[in-house]
Amino acid sequence: MGKTRIALLGFGTVGTGVWNILSTSKGEIEANIGEEIEIAKILVKNIGKRRRVEVPPGILTTDFEEILKDTSIKVIVEVIGGMEPTLDYIKMALESGRHVVTANKLLISKFGSEILRLAAENSVNLRYEASVCGGIPLINVIKESLSVERINEVAGILNGTTNYILSKMTDEGCSFETALAEAQAKGFAEADPTSDVEGFDALYKLRILSKLVFGVETNEDLIFREGITNITKDDISHAKELGYKIKLLAAAKRSMDKIVLRVAPTLVPEKHFLAGVGDCFNAVFLKGAAVGELIFYGKGAGELPTGSAVVSDIVGILRNKSTGQKDRKSTVDISCQTTEWSKSKYFVRFSMNNKTYDIQKLISVFESGNSRVSKMLKVEEAAKTSNVLLIISEADTLELRKALAKLEATFESVKGLRVLRVEDFEAEEFNPQILDAGNL
Ligand SMILES: NC(=O)c1ccc[n+]([C@@H]2O[C@H](COP(=O)([O-])OP(=O)(O)OC[C@H]3O[C@@H](n4cnc5c(N)ncnc54)[C@H](OP(=O)(O)O)[C@@H]3O)[C@@H](O)[C@H]2O)c1
CATH class of the missing domain: 3.30.360.10 (Dihydrodipicolinate Reductase; domain 2)
Incomplete structure (x- = not known):
């Protein structure tokens, strides 16, 4: 049986989880990939810190160069978090021909495309299953x-x-x-x-x-x-x-x-x-x-669930070293649209004096501006005031803002206006006339 040496960058919650899973499931994992896995080095910040698991002497280091120079290390697992120094470490690892696994959502969200390109240029894999929803297999x-x-x-x-x-x-x-x-x-x-x-x-x-x-x-x-x-x-x-x-x-x-x-x-x-x-x-x-x-x-988090996602990426790389995973590319031009112009359902709540409450007048305030009221509930709060709860079935942010301004102008007793979005997971509503932010 051959042996793959890997390095961990970080030995906190997730790093410890990876260590524990690789130790307790060693037999199954190695049978699965047909080779031994050895954690050869672990990069930490504070080498004297008390750890929850004991590691053999000489494995912990504070020097990333030591890991980079060790050409027997084939996979580098980044579980430090944040952008610095992690982005540089990941780039150096990929450029030196190492496969990389990371759990870092901040870094993948901001620099994912750049480092995936770098991985492809260097014919190595970059996997990041743990970066979204920890233990849930999703990516x-x-x-x-x-x-x-x-x-x-x-x-x-x-x-x-x-x-x-x-x-x-x-x-x-x-x-x-x-x-x-x-x-x-x-x-x-x-x-x-x-x-x-x-x-x-x-x-x-x-x-x-x-x-x-x-x-x-x-x-x-x-x-x-x-x-x-x-x-x-x-x-x-x-x-x-x-x-x-x-x-x-x-x-x-x-x-x-x-x-x-x-x-x-x-x-x-x-x-x-x-x-x-x-x-x-x-x-x-x-x-x-x-x-x-x-x-x-x-x-979505925790030592073992997140560690499990990281280990599955390590195993994925070792099973499938040469082919890697291809990212989806859209065949049409898709642009990101601001929510200002997109239709949504809203929950609107306010209190008002019972004497001024007039259901028809309230509905007409919203419907005159194209916001459709689909539900309305008046809940008596005190002798004189009520809470009014509304579901607006379809409005864009600007239409709704205008309707709320009109509401306050029409009913002086309206107070404590609250607006939240509603998602009913129904068929999507789309107005093809709306503009995307780039065209404004
Ligand atoms: N925790 C979770 O459940 C979870 C879930 C999903 C994704 N993630 C992601 O996983 C990553 C790690 O999270 P974590 O919770 O395991 O973090 P953590 O517990 O804070 O551990 C961070 C580790 O990185 C080391 N470190 C920090 N700065 C360093 C530096 N400049 N150089 C070398 N080592 C350094 C620390 O060393 P010392 O031990 O010496 O202090 C520590 O071992 C993050 O990207 C996080 O977003 C975490």
Whole structure:
């Protein structure tokens, strides 16, 4: 049996998971690829740090050059995270003819095309299954099993931390702050939670997925992003009154030659599969022209789930060294469209004085500007005021903004206006007259 020597860059949560899986499943993995795998070197920042697993002396190093110079190392696994020094390390690894596996969503989202090109130029593989939804096999399924499927929509709960927070708020009625503090205490959220709660983490993953399913690079600036920091207990309970749950949904939809991408707290019908995804689980929904609807569900993070995705990439490379994986390329010109011009469903909520409440007048405010009201509910809040909950079945952002301005001008007692998106996963609505941002 031959032997492949690999190196890990990083030995934190994911690196330790990779070490543990390669140790405990050594026999099965080696039988599967027909050769031995040896972790020859592990790059860390602090060599004196106490580790959860014991490694033989001499394996840990703080010197990347030591790994680069060791020509017996054939695969380099980057599980450090961030852009620096990882981007340089990955480029150097590829240029020196090493296959690379990474779990780094930030780097793949921003530099994926560039480093995949570099991998191709150097006839080596770059795999990144763990970068989106940790342990859920998704990227390699899209690249291989769905390689000829025309996918029209991808939507999912791509961030476990925000799903944990929203699930706590929904199930236990706690505030955003309380749920976040609990997520931090349990190690599900970082001390600085910005990337998760403001939707950046989900945006990076959505970009990676949309490149895979649509075969085009999307412009990050045209992707609408809204986090969950403003979501209140009232938003959640009022959404429930209309039969919805609030999830941080990352969604990309194809409409002819345009795609619209957004990350936003979104009302999802309680009966839909995604509404039932609780705790810190992830789930992805895909709609293919031939295959129909597909759902992927599982753990989006954690030592062993993420380690499992990394190990599957290492095995994939060692089984399939010469051919590699081809990326999908769109055969038509597809452009990324701003959400300003795309039709969407909205949930609108406000309170108003009961005396001024007039159902016909309210509906006409929205419908005069082409926003269609499909559901309306008045919930008495106090003797004098009520909460009004509306579902607007179809409006673009600009139409809706105009209607809301008109609402406030027409009814002086309207207060506490809240607007959130709704996704019913119905047949797509598309207005072929709308312009893409590049034409404005
Ligand atoms: N954690 C998850 O569940 C998960 C899920 C999916 C994807 N990912 C991705 O996986 C990657 C790693 O995440 P993680 O949670 O394992 O991170 P982590 O626990 O913070 O570990 C990072 C490791 O990188 C090392 N490191 C940091 N800076 C370094 C530098 N300049 N030079 C050399 N080594 C350095 C650290 O060394 P020391 O040990 O000496 O400090 C540590 O071993 C990230 O891209 C992350 O987005 C993580």
